Amino acid sequence: MSAIRSARTVATVLGVGALGLGLLTACSDSSDDASPATSESQVSTTSEEAQDPPAMQECSREAPTGPLAVPTTSTEYTSGEAAYSVTLSDGTERCVVVESDSSGGDFDSTDKEIDIRFGDTSAGLLITIDGEKEGNLPTEVPQRVGDAFMGMQVDGNYFADSMHSGCEVTLTGLDDEMIAGEFTCTDVTLFEDGPFSLGSESTTTPLPEDTTITDAKGWFVLRA
Structure with a gap:
């Protein structure tokens, strides 16, 4: 019984670790997608402000x-x-x-x-x-x-x-x-x-x- 509980504990830990890694990867992908959008918006605003009246x-x-x-x-x-x-x-x-x-x-x-x-x-x-x-x-x-x-x-x-x-x-x-x-x-x-x-x-x-x-x-x- 001790060996079975130990195996289940290891499996649970591995599952939680995989879930955490997945969330971390998703956050990283979301951050990468947001950066170009912010940069593009700033360039557009700068261009409009630079135009003569x-x-x-x-x-x-x-x-x-x-x-x-x-x-x-x-x-x-x-x-x-x-x-x-x-x-x-x-x-x-x-x-x-x-x-x-x-x-x-x-x-x-x-x-x-x-x-x-x-x-x-x-x-x-x-x-x-x-x-x-x-x-x-x-x-x-x-x-x-x-x-x-x-x-x-x-x-x-x-x-x-x-x-x-x-x-x-x-x-x-x-x-x-x-x-x-x-x-x-x-x-x-x-x-x-x-x-x-x-x-x-x-x-x-x-x-x-x-x-x-x-x-x-x-x-x-x-x-x-």
């Missing part, structure tokens, strides 16, 4: 390109779209997106002037190109304009290149259906008021008077 993506776009055929009659462009990144002298960085489906600008066939103006006090773009000045109307695209006036609205504040020396404008398309181009600016001055504030009831906190745009880069397109 939609506004920044607009500012990084290239200027649209189009044909060159200087209009022979005065033309009104009824919509406008632009985006420009700016760095202010206080270190503030902004991506400004401007869209209008009611106005964009016009081309005057009499004095050959391109007048681009759309937006409001929060975000607006103003470019004037006198086509009667030599080198201002393109003979090919892209072509840098010889002389242009530029104004930009940034968070309710108006900055303008009043001396025509801080901004470079390049036209990438011009005909009676579209005007497109790009620009870069440095050291653009802050003004107390601008054309977009005329008739506007919105109020904003003015920046210090010595604030300037130290760097700006953007693109624009108008469509008839």
Whole structure:
């Protein structure tokens, strides 16, 4: 009887040991399966966080390109779209997106002037190109304009290149259906008021008077 009980005891111990080993193996397999899932989730989250916000993506776009055929009659462009990144002298960085489906600008066939103006006090773009000045109307695209006036609205504040020396404008398309181009600016001055504030009831906190745009880069397109 002692030998039988001893054999049963050994069998029981072996059975419990096998069960424990099975549970340990199952836990190990479950742990191995969980690790890749956690890692994949972390990679996905990191990738989403690394993407630029939609506004920044607009500012990084290239200027649209189009044909060159200087209009022979005065033309009104009824919509406008632009985006420009700016760095202010206080270190503030902004991506400004401007869209209008009611106005964009016009081309005057009499004095050959391109007048681009759309937006409001929060975000607006103003470019004037006198086509009667030599080198201002393109003979090919892209072509840098010889002389242009530029104004930009940034968070309710108006900055303008009043001396025509801080901004470079390049036209990438011009005909009676579209005007497109790009620009870069440095050291653009802050003004107390601008054309977009005329008739506007919105109020904003003015920046210090010595604030300037130290760097700006953007693109624009108008469509008839």
